[in-house]
Amino acid sequence: MTVAPSAPPTDTSLVRLLTGWLPRQRWFGGKDGPIHDLTIGTATELRTGDPALHHLILDVRQDDTTDHYQLLLGARRDLPEHLAPVVMGRLEGPEQGITGYVYDAAHDAELTRPLLGLMADERTVGPLTFRRAPGTGVRTDLDGVPIPGEQSNTSLIFGDAYICKLFRRLSPGVSPDLEVNLALSRRGCEHVPSVHGWIEMEPGALGNPSSGTDSGGDEPVTLALLSEFLRTATDGWQLALTSVRDWFAQPAAPGTPAFTADDAGAAGGDFAAEAERLGAATAEVHRDLAVAFGVVQAPPENLRKIVFAMHEQLDQVSAAVPQLRPYAPAIRAVFDRVASEAAPLPFQRVHGDYHLGQVLRTDSGWTLLDFEGEPARTPAERRASAHPLRDVAGMLRSFEYAARFLLAREGDVPPQAAEALELRAQAWAERNRAAFCAGYAAAGGPDPAAHATLVRAFEFDKAVYEIRYEARNRPSWLPVPLRSLARLAG
Numbered sequence: 001m002t003v004a005p006s007a008p009p010t011d012t013s014l015v016r017l018l019t020g021w022l023p024r025q026r027w028f029g030g031k032d033g034p035i036h037d038l039t040i041g042t043a044t045e046l047r048t049g050d051p052a053l054h055h056l057i058l059d060v061r062q063d064d065t066t067d068h069y070q071l072l073l074g075a076r077r078d079l080p081e082h083l084a085p086v087v088m089g090r091l092e093g094p095e096q097g098i099t100g101y102v103y104d105a106a107h108d109a110e111l112t113r114p115l116l117g118l119m120a121d122e123r124t125v126g127p128l129t130f131r132r133a134p135g136t137g138v139r140t141d142l143d144g145v146p147i148p149g150e151q152s153n154t155s156l157i158f159g160d161a162y163i164c165k166l167f168r169r170l171s172p173g174v175s176p177d178l179e180v181n182l183a184l185s186r187r188g189c190e191h192v193p194s195v196h197g198w199i200e201m202e203p204g205a206l207g208n209p210s211s212g213t214d215s216g217g218d219e220p221v222t223l224a225l226l227s228e229f230l231r232t233a234t235d236g237w238q239l240a241l242t243s244v245r246d247w248f249a250q251p252a253a254p255g256t257p258a259f260t261a262d263d264a265g266a267a268g269g270d271f272a273a274e275a276e277r278l279g280a281a282t283a284e285v286h287r288d289l290a291v292a293f294g295v296v297q298a299p300p301e302n303l304r305k306i307v308f309a310m311h312e313q314l315d316q317v318s319a320a321v322p323q324l325r326p327y328a329p330a331i332r333a334v335f336d337r338v339a340s341e342a343a344p345l346p347f348q349r350v351h352g353d354y355h356l357g358q359v360l361r362t363d364s365g366w367t368l369l370d371f372e373g374e375p376a377r378t379p380a381e382r383r384a385s386a387h388p389l390r391d392v393a394g395m396l397r398s399f400e401y402a403a404r405f406l407l408a409r410e411g412d413v414p415p416q417a418a419e420a421l422e423l424r425a426q427a428w429a430e431r432n433r434a435a436f437c438a439g440y441a442a443a444g445g446p447d448p449a450a451h452a453t454l455v456r457a458f459e460f461d462k463a464v465y466e467i468r469y470e471a472r473n474r475p476s477w478l479p480v481p482l483r484s485l486a487r488l489a490g
């Protein structure tokens with residue numbers, strides 16, 4: 001069933017098709033440079049016949065870095081019309097046992113269903129092992145359909161039962177998302193979806209890790225995570241945008257260009273009560289993470305190392321994105337103030353990439369998703385302990401994003417109107433940021449107001465990260481973090 005090439009071909013037509021297709025994918029992390037070499041690391045046939053399903057790991061070299069991407073490849077003799085948008089091309093003869101039209105099988109319901117059967121039966125196929133979570137069942141009668149929208153990975157929804165996240169760029173070792181979700185579920189935490197299964201691969205099969213700094217040791221590499229699908233849920237980003245739209249649509253009283261945070265509460269779709277509840281849920285998850293993984297009193301040297309890394313990131317992003325440079329002195333001043341703090345700080349596992357798109361509002365409250373950390377960080381950094389207010393700062397940035405996202409899309413508005421809209425955006429962000437912090441502190445989290453400089457430093461660090469993220473992945477969004485930075489650091 002498995003073809004694991006000992007000397008992978010480097011210039012076949014399949015490789016050429018993949019090299020052309022990969023940079024066009026939303027989840028491809030190396031869009032800022034050319035691909036120097038692409039090889040097929042492993043190829044595992046998961047379903048024979050027509051259509052056939054192949055699991056591929058692609059080893060992609062860009063300059064001195066090799067990244068590993070996961071792909072479900074479909075192959076068919078004839079191509080149905082609905083798969084035309086996801087086709088890569090046609091192979092004339094068999095390569096790696098693959099022939100015919102080849103395409104992204106995440107979009108072929110007929111080929112996603114077998115994944116559930118493999119997990120339910122806990123099968124091992126070549127280097128891949130399919131797991132079922134202890135004490136749960138996995139239904140096998142459902143087809144998977146990819147969710148639309150902005151994603152670093154690809155998630156398939158199976159009926160209204162499961163969502164399966166296929167990690168695209170692979171990291172060595174167990175995924176923090178799987179590790180944290182299992183640990184929190186075991187503690188009975190009500191703010192995470194339950195885990196039903198996962199797919200993993202034997203450690204050696206990934207070859208050299210991309211960063212060269214973390215091999216993941218003997219741990220299996222997590223490839224996919226199957227969780228309970230929260231079908232009544234709406235994500236925090238959508239809810240927040242609805243509220244912002246509502247607030248922007250309120251007519252202004254003649255001659256009153258100033259808008260306060262309290263005015264923002266008068267809008268029909270006020271979000272502040274939800275923001276406060278989200279703050280409380282965040283503090284509860286932090287408490288459970290502290291119990292599950294422990295807390296260390298980090299000496300001031302740790303904080304200084306973190307601040308050093310903040311400066312380094314700022315150097316790199318300023319070099320790549322000139323629009324950031326005017327704000328650098330103000331940002332560095334805040335970083336340095338934090339570095340001069342002398343007291344030890346409690347460090348623990350945190351979310352690591354916390355924003356409104358990572359939280360879902362269900363009938364019963366807020367659920368937190370995606371404990372993977374920031375995609376650009378190394379695996380070791382993503383698993384490292386941090387101060388919990390780093391997550392708080394991430395969510396505060398997200399309120400800034402939500403407030404300014406619509407503004408950035410308003411296009412060229414006359415300066416006076418732009419100023420009025422900016423005031424509205426500020427009022428909305430201020431109101432919801434305050435409500436979130438109040439909910440967080442009231443539920444037992446460290447009070448953000450009592451650690452204002454630390455929170456500000458984390459916010460700036462996140463904003464710098466976002467500027468690089470947007471420049472690389474979504475250049476049209478770049479004005480969003482830049483405008484918010486202009487206010488915070490201007």
Ligand SMILES: Nc1ncnc2c1ncn2[C@@H]1O[C@H](COP(=O)(O)OP(=O)(O)O)[C@@H](O)[C@H]1O
Pocket residue numbers: 147150151152153154155163165193227228229230231233235357358360369370372
């Ligand atoms: N358990 C779930 N139930 C319902 N929707 C979910 C669930 N998990 C994720 N989603 C949806 O999928 C989106 C992407 O999930 P996420 O884990 O953040 O993926 P990524 O790491 O690729 O960004 C979320 O923003 C949410 O809308």
Ligand SMILES: O=P(O)(O)O[C@H]1O[C@H](CO)[C@@H](O[C@H]2O[C@H](CO)[C@@H](O)[C@H](O)[C@H]2O)[C@H](O)[C@H]1O
Pocket residue numbers: 150151152153237353355356357358370373374375394397398399401402466469
């Ligand atoms: O894919 P992930 O969710 O793991 O995170 C990455 O992509 C996010 C965007 O999809 C990005 O978040 C930034 O944009 C959000 C709006 O789309 C905003 O709410 C966040 O505050 C902002 O940071 C995230 O930074 C990136 O790691």
